[in-house]
Amino acid sequence: MSTEEFSVIGKPLARVDAWEKVVGAARYADDFFLPRMAYAKIRRSDHPHALIKRIDTTRANALPGVYVVVTGRDFPAVRFGILPVSQDEEALCTDKVRMVGDPIAAVAAVDEETAERAADLIDVEYEVLPPIMSVEEALAQDKVRIHEYGDGPNIHKAVAFEFGDVEEGFRQAALVREDVFFYQGNTHLPMEQHAAVAQWSPDGKLTLWSSTQTPHYVHRALAKTLQMPPAWIRVIAAPVGGGFGGKTDPFSHEIVVARLAQLTGRPVKIGLTREEVFYCHRGRHPVSMWVKTGVTKNGEILAMHFRSYVDGGAYGSYGVASLLYTGALQTVTYRVPRYKFEGMRAFTNKPPCGPKRGHGTPQPRYALECHLDKIAEQLGLDPAEMRRRIVVDEYTKTANHLTITTCGLRECIDRVVEASGWREKHGKLPYGKGVGFACSSYLTGAGLPIYWNDMPHSGAIVKVDRGGGVAVLCGATEIGQGSDSVLTYVVAEQLGIDPKDIRMATADSDLTPVDLGSYSSRVTLMAGHAAARAAERMRILIHEAVAKKLEVVPGELVSRGGRVFVKDDPERGVSFAEAAVLAETMHGTLACAGSYTPPKRAGKFKGSGVGPSPCYSYTACVAEVSVDPDTGEVTVDRVWIAHDVGRALNPLLVEGQVEGSVYMGLGEALMEEQVFREGLHKIPSMLEYKSPTTLETPEIYTILVETVDPEGPFGAKEAGQGPLLPVPPAVANAVYDAVGARIDEVPISPEKVARAVELKKQGKPARVGPERLPVFTFPEPVKVASAFGEAADPSVKRKTQV
Amino acid sequence: MMRLPPFAYLAPRSVGEAVRMMVDHGPEAMFVAGGTDLYPNMKRRQFEPKVLVGLRGIQELVGVRGEATTGLVIGAGTTLTDVAEHAAVRGHLPALATAAGLVSTPPLRNMGTIGGNVCVDTRCNYYNQSYQWRRAIGFCMKKDGDICLVAPGSPRCWAVSSTDTAPVLWSLGARARLVGVGGERVVPVASLFKDDGIDYLAKARDEVLTEILLPPVDGLRCAYLKLRRRGSFDFPVLGVAVALGLDGGRVKTAKIVLGAVASRPREAAEAGALLVGERPTPALIAEVAEVAARPSKPLDNTDLTHPYRKKMTKVFVARALRRLAGLPDSPRDEEEVA
Ligand SMILES: Cc1cc2nc3c(=O)[nH]c(=O)nc-3n(C[C@H](O)[C@H](O)[C@H](O)COP(=O)(O)OP(=O)(O)OC[C@H]3O[C@@H](n4cnc5c(N)ncnc54)[C@H](O)[C@@H]3O)c2cc1C
């Protein structure tokens, strides 16, 4: 297949929303100003862990300009949370706070200044409890409990699986190696701070505009927490100014403005401060990891045992899924015939962690790829060549029952090795300069929904107007990743029209069919399929009508270039607008729906729901760095990255996603960290939470590899998250190549590098990283036969070779 | 978003008028120039002035006058961009151009002034936080509280002098002109600072810093190195300003001034003295750097750890001196070159 056969797909077109975003015309949630609107502010906890003894709102209520002050008692006593198994959040905390920043009370007032002043006038009395700030403290404290539920005191969840006998694998191995790593937590830092506006109509229905990646889940949470019929609630996702997973949970402020709007009879807006965004968090979990791998002398993996100790923060959020993700995808990149995973997630009194770009997988990827680098060195093998040899086989299953379809990883490896001059550089650059290598894989959409149901994961409606205009209605949420553009391209290709003739109406629970949301790299594949199917149905209706008019059979027609014409006689045809009139005349109002449900391929064991995906993307990365041995500063000079995207529906957008992922990965690798002091976030600001600027962003050479996966629309796989994964380990491995020091802990800060260089000078082991792991006894593993090497189910379509 | 507290803004047209307004409104009032330091601080309620006396409309405060050979005069209201890009400053006082050009970001340098930079508030990561954050941790004595959270037993505040240009101006021997109700005085920049995180300026409330007077440049070589995480945005967590007067390969005068390691810029006088009369050889530079790091006493209240900042003082002083001596940054590179 070549892109020549397409008019729109594969072309580097400008995004459909480029202009409105560049000129500032896009209306984000905080840009909404409604008549009579009030402003809300939330009073948040000053303590990391405390009982609320008393809340006195007298002084706040007395302040002129205040409309209403609410506490948790003004809401139905219902908890919420993104996962059905972790319903542990309250709109406003009633009896207990679990972190600094937990919401306690809220004010609606005439303006933001007044609301803020009133919030500060609320008097809260606490009974302070000992704060638990780390996994170790969570385990040590069995008397003080953050939550009453879970798999043990302060243990949210503990899991263990064994696929095949790993001990047997270790016995056969030529080399068995164990390593310990730590990946520090970090946050999304989107440019846009969360905002929401709520309005009640006179007939008692609620509309909420919010900067959310998952309006459908917000819709469900509002219905639950306000105890209202979902039919009376409309949730609209405004264009989102960056999400990266940070706007994927329903949040207390969304519920609070809804209630305040109801009580005041006014529209109510809330715009969070940057500091409050740090408290919403749901970012990268800090994870301590232990990995043990047995390999042959050629580096073939015989068995792997992986443990993760996950610091969850104050609430469940996506935590159970995040925990499982720290163990799910190790097997998707390289052949791992026997695999054992043990993991636990602890509650701590910090902002809750959740899904950040790569959800739960950058941490184990860091551990695994640094670990493999050490193994390659020990075996005297080239780390790129060794990995190339052990890449998974297409159309097989992994030990943990995940189905691999296409895999372009070997080509990715070859291309970055070639482009970067890897063979001439690795181990050969002067002291202080180095190159590092790493690979990864990521899912293209979670195979299972967040709440149990058998309905489609995505739906779209294509509506054709008498003038030839096309509207696409879809629940998908544009968070800057380009979903509106991708859906436009898909429909334009199917109908043979100019993308400009298409208007997108998205993410509105009243008007658009459900799409589960912009998370897990699912939108291009799932909403893309839904839109493609709806458009295909529309094309059939149109061709039927045009065929009748032209007196041909529908199969002889094609739609392209804004016309519908006879394939073998292109002169014979009609414009798309004329075709629309013919079709509406024949069929009545033109609207077609399409939907998509992913294949059900999860293994038959509890916990198998996290990991399955229609298909997986693959990435290989080489980072070239300069290390200043005196200061420990690491400068990333260049990054080469090859990504198997299945098919690039628009190469410009894919490159944008890859570059953004590299940038974000470098931030995690080198400087970003969520750190706490005396129970408080130490640096909740854009100035002090260090995230790289354009000046720290190196030249990025992006190579797109196309495998045309049978599961993706036009063969497309994901690009939004996977390319982040190999970046931190590639940098760590490059630092080792440059100065011979292992930094087994991100961020790779200058002080750690300087310390490691110093150790090396003293002739000590040149490693900086965790020395020990939390002491925890995992449950007996669920033993499941390894599915490694089994052929993919017959339902999996193999790609047709072209 | 974070909001400013309410205040009245006054716009004097002359220094005299500004001083009078300040006197009229007493302790409720503050001067503001570019506002790039003061306004964000006000949003966090680190300052809650009822009246701001704006200096932006005072023409006499703006511009660089004179010749480098006889001594440049820089108006306090000159923006950092204009200082950094000024031909004579770049040509003769490259350390000053560097320091001004490294402050925060381009948009802030277009607003921020050199006067504001010299007077910039001291910083501490227990203090540069929102009102709500500070309430949560328990306020400190620099604002709203009575103890120091970095050094709990301490009777004083250790907030960090974070100006980039002051260490350079000090090393160059610059002077500052101050105009207040009591008249006008010219003092060395070196005596403008006090070793106290709260009361850090030796300047009366009503005194306007009007100009910076630079000495004639004569065989002077200078350098400024700044330690921070990123190439933009970040305040210094260590600044090293070095100025050497050279005479035929020998050091005639030497001033090494450290920024961001104490509540005021600190001169490493003992280290500077070691250089005078000598040739700056690699061995001497190493020794001087060792001695220069002694007055560096960072505490745990900025980005990066304080032991690291202390360690880097030595590295940075050595680097600055090596650059002025025409040597590569590190002795290691020297061996490689040789
Ligand atoms: C994100 C960010 C990053 C920053 N990074 C840096 C950095 O890297 N290095 C750095 O040095 N600074 C930095 N700053 C601080 C600030 O931008 C600069 O110091 C700037 O030069 C201040 O000048 P200004 O004119 O804006 O001062 P203003 O904010 O107007 O005033 C600062 C203080 O000086 C007083 N003042 C101003 N002018 C006079 C005068 N003529 N006479 C008497 N008193 C006066 C004011 O009363 C006030 O107390 C940063 C600020 C931000 C927000």
Ligand code: SF4
């Ligand atoms: S040094 Fe101490 S008193 Fe000064 S700002 Fe920091 S915590 Fe407050």
